[in-house]
Amino acid sequence: MTGIILFGSFAVFLILGVPVSMALGAATMGTILFSPDIAITTAVIPQRIFGGLESTSLMAIAFFVLAGNLMTKGGISRRLVDLANSMVGGVRGGMSLALVLACAFFAALSGSAPATVIAIGSMLYPDMTRIGYPKDRTAGLLVVAGGLGPIIPPSIIMVVYATMTGASVGDMFKSGLAIGIGIMAALMIVVLFFAQKEQWPKAETRITPKQFLVNTVKAIPALLLPVIILGGIYSGILTPTESASVAVVWALIAGMFIYKELSVKDLVPIILDSAKGSAMVLFIVASSTAFSWLFTFSGISSALVNAIVGMNLNPVMFCLIIAVILLIFGTFLEGIATAVLLVPVLWPMAASLGINVIHFGMIVCISNVVGTMTPPVAVNIFSAASVTKLKMGDIVKGQIPFFIGYLVVFFAVVFIPAVSLFML
Incomplete structure (x- = not known):
């Protein structure tokens, strides 16, 4: 009865259009109030909500969001595009390769x-379509290549x-870095195939070694950011939170004093946008903590674990079933919401089967990214539509071959744990 009330009320709230964070909290409160099997007060909800945010690792989220906004507004992304184009722009379909690399x-x-x-x-779509790249294919590639965002760290x-x-x-x-490079290579292979098949444009002017050197030098401040973030974490000098905060400082320095495209008056709207974005993520994490705690407290979680164990599934079949479940959830829930809702439920089952926590994490992360490319939620498609002014149907049609390439890598991760673990 408790499980029916908990998940049933959550589903009803989502159908009514209640935001995910509020739906999680309301479902938790409703279950405590109306389930005959629960003998606790609603005072536990704020306790669990605040307890769920007592993690220094979560501070990294706010810093990564702020660093990303500073980089977008500070001219860093344009230098990266120029560098990518100078590296691979000289072959047929070269600007599509540059799009993936950028x-x-x-x-x-x-x-x-x-x-x-x-x-x-x-930055790239208007120029690409102007010189003859197919609009639907370019928009579709943008949707799928944008999915590298949550895979390549941070x-x-x-x-x-x-x-x-x-x-x-x-x-x-x-692990995300290795898989991200694999996805990037898969997308580039698909691009090269369709560039020849459909005769996409080829750059008429070659990038000279001097121009390549100039673009590389201009991009050095931008390229130092991943070095700071990942180098600090992998070397053990910085924690993820400290590394993210250092990235904010460097992004600010690069935007204001090196590229000189950020001014003091730009900082207030950037900080406000970053605060809103961070608050949205953290609110979902906080409310899901109370939801998942009640799920465990009521005994539903242990019952599910026992049921899965009783089915005698091998780890590969379990991972495949979970991947399909996550793909389905990803079509109508935002990625982080899906993770915070299902991971507390699914991870104990995975652990009971001896599945590595990093391997399972890659399945969770990549499947949630796939959800950004599949309607009805499909934030990547919505974002691409806002940039390209194309209809969603045209974008979905154009992305199919690239989406298949993405799925090939995803299912390689599901079936072959070594793909996720060989760099560890």
Whole structure:
């Protein structure tokens, strides 16, 4: 009865259009008030909410969001695009390769899928379509390549996952870096195939070694950001939170004093936008803590674990089933909301089968990114539509071959744990 009330009320609130964070809290309160099997007061809700935020790792989220906004407004993303274009822009379909590479560069700075789509799309899409690249294919590639944002570290969803499971943020980032490079390579292979098949444009003017050197020098301050973030974490000198805060300082210095595209008056709206974005994520994490605690307290979690164990599933089949479940949830829930709702339920089951916490984390993170590319939620498609002014149907049609390439890497992660673990 408790499980029916908890998940039933949550589903009803979502159908009514209640925000996820509020729906989680309201479902928790409703279950405590009306379930005959629960003998506790609603005072436990604020206790669990505040307890869920008592983690220094969660502070990294706010700093990563702020650093990403500073980089977008400070001219860093444009230097990365110029560098990417000078590296791969000389072959047929070269600007599409540059788009993938630029998304990978920007992903290593922002950790956000929609931010990557908007930042890179607004700079490359108009020029690409103007010289003859197909609009639907270009927009579709932008949607899928933008999905590198939460995979290539730093990644907000990886920080959230590590906070909930006790996994090492550094190990999550190492695994995400390797998988992100694999996804980038898969997308580039698909691009090269369709560039030849559909005769996409080829750059008429080659980038000279001198121009390449100039673009590289201009991009050095931008490229130092992932070095600061990842180098600080992997070396053990900085924690993820400290590394994120140092990245904010460097992004501020680069934007204001090196590229000189940020002014003091720009800082107030940037800080306000970052505060709103961080608050949204943290509110979901906080309310989900109370929800998942009640799920465990009521005994539903242990019953599910026992049921899964009783099915005698091997780890591979379990991972496949969970991947499909996460893909389904990702179509109608935002990625972080899906993670904070399901990880506390699913991780004990995975642990009981001996599944590595990093391997399971990669399945969670990548499946949630796939949700950003699939309607009806599809924040990447919405972001691409705002940049390209195309209909969602055209974008979805154009993204299909790239989406398949993305899924190939995803299911390689599901079936082959070594793909997630070989860098650890």
